[in-house]
Amino acid sequence: MTANLRAARPITMSRMLGVAGIRGPERVGNDELAAAIDSSDEWIRRRTGIQTRARAPREVLVQHLAEAAGREALSVSGVDPADIDVVIVSTVSWMQPTPGMAPVVAAALGVSPSAAAYDVNAGCAGYCYGIGQADAMIRSGLARHVLVIGAEKLSDYGDPTDRTISFIVGDGAGAAVLGPSDSPGIGPTVWGSDGTHADAITMTHTWLDYRNAAPGEHVEWPTARQEGPSVFRWATSVVPQFASEAIERAGVTPADIDVFIPHQANLRIIDSLVGRLGLREDVVVARDIVDTGNTSGASVPLATERLLREGRAHGGQLALQFGFGAGLCYAAQVIELPAAVGKELTIE
Numbered sequence: 001m002t003a004n005l006r007a008a009r010p011i012t013m014s015r016m017l018g019v020a021g022i023r024g025p026e027r028v029g030n031d032e033l034a035a036a037i038d039s040s041d042e043w044i045r046r047r048t049g050i051q052t053r054a055r056a057p058r059e060v061l062v063q064h065l066a067e068a069a070g071r072e073a074l075s076v077s078g079v080d081p082a083d084i085d086v087v088i089v090s091t092v093s094w095m096q097p098t099p100g101m102a103p104v105v106a107a108a109l110g111v112s113p114s115a116a117a118y119d120v121n122a123g124c125a126g127y128c129y130g131i132g133q134a135d136a137m138i139r140s141g142l143a144r145h146v147l148v149i150g151a152e153k154l155s156d157y158g159d160p161t162d163r164t165i166s167f168i169v170g171d172g173a174g175a176a177v178l179g180p181s182d183s184p185g186i187g188p189t190v191w192g193s194d195g196t197h198a199d200a201i202t203m204t205h206t207w208l209d210y211r212n213a214a215p216g217e218h219v220e221w222p223t224a225r226q227e228g229p230s231v232f233r234w235a236t237s238v239v240p241q242f243a244s245e246a247i248e249r250a251g252v253t254p255a256d257i258d259v260f261i262p263h264q265a266n267l268r269i270i271d272s273l274v275g276r277l278g279l280r281e282d283v284v285v286a287r288d289i290v291d292t293g294n295t296s297g298a299s300v301p302l303a304t305e306r307l308l309r310e311g312r313a314h315g316g317q318l319a320l321q322f323g324f325g326a327g328l329c330y331a332a333q334v335i336e337l338p339a340a341v342g343k344e345l346t347i348e
């Protein structure tokens with residue numbers, strides 16, 4: 001008779017136990033960037049909502065930001081690094097294809113070598129992809145505690161003369177710890193991707209340009225580019241669909257959402273969605289973009305930690321969160337906010 005396999009662990013549900021974040025220590029104002037792109041403080045504020053963006057100096061690397069956010073998230077969650085089973089890092093600004101950043105950060109945090117650690121490259125949707133994976137792993141018994149980090153130093157891939165995206169981006173990292181729960185704290189993840197628009201947010205150069213360069217030929221440092229208006233149109237058409245589906249699949253209604261934590265890409269997109277999603281007039285809206293800028297995979301956890309840290313949102317409230325961007329990838333879920341939040345961090 002064939003033996004029956006045993007499940008990895010008894011099935012449980014998952015919730016977010018705590019969240020923390022760190023922003024680059026410099027606040028770069030619009031006036032500092034406007035001349036190089038023939039723009040103005042007024043244009044940038046009106047079209048994006050951004051007044052300043054957080055930037056980190058040259059010597060601060062993306063893994064330093066990830067480590068700081070991860071350490072604080074573990075500390076406020078009351079989870080020992082030795083009890084973490086998986087570390088997921090969402091990033092597009094790690095400097096090498098391999099090894100990934102997650103194993104490096106896991107080791108720096110004192111996470112056990114028996115924990116899995118890997119990067120997610122899903123652009124600005126990467127953190128929400130990671131939350132969906134962490135929730136599924138905990139519910140299936142594959143893991144008990146998962147650390148999810150979104151970390152970017154996008155200024156490393158910025159071109160001061162680029163009018164499409166470089167003036168928008170900021171540097172920072174946010175992290176959340178997920179653990180087992182008797183009741184559901186993370187709603188079903190609705191996610192997807194559309195690679196037919198992969199060129200809409202991309203890099204000026206790839207490794208192929210370096211490999212194929214003639215001897216002595218100089219290839220410029222790769223920087224990010226986007227087709228702003230087409231990404232804008234895509235975002236405003238798909239976001240209401242997948243975000244509404246995430247609310248519905250969580251078994252709640254738009255009126256039940258207390259806190260709205262969209263990807264911090266453009267204030268016009270954020271504000272237009274409140275009405276389009278049918279959210280309450282008194283819903284708390286994350287507008288971290290105004291002084292942090294767009295930190296890609298770090299934007300949702302950073303916006304979350306700020307709302308909690310400043311007391312504008314609190315543990316137990318329902319939040320709709322989502323990310324969208326390069327890929328083009330997107331992901332959304334409704335979560336119950338944790339009570340535990342890190343203190344405001346500065347890089348040493």
Ligand SMILES: CC(C)(COP(=O)(O)OP(=O)(O)OC[C@H]1O[C@@H](n2cnc3c(N)ncnc32)[C@H](O)[C@@H]1OP(=O)(O)O)[C@@H](O)C(=O)NCCC(=O)NCCS
Pocket residue numbers: 037038039040043047048124163164165167226227228229230231232235265266269294324325326
């Ligand atoms: C990038 C973005 C702010 C540009 O704003 P926009 O309103 O779409 O601007 P457009 O590209 O249509 O250009 C409008 C005008 O401003 C000018 N312009 C474009 N970029 C400019 C800049 N950085 N500064 C000043 N003027 C600019 C254009 O030349 C154009 O001038 P014209 O009307 O005389 O032809 C906007 O498209 C955006 O936020 N897109 C979505 C980004 C996003 O969600 N990304 C996914 C996640 S990262």
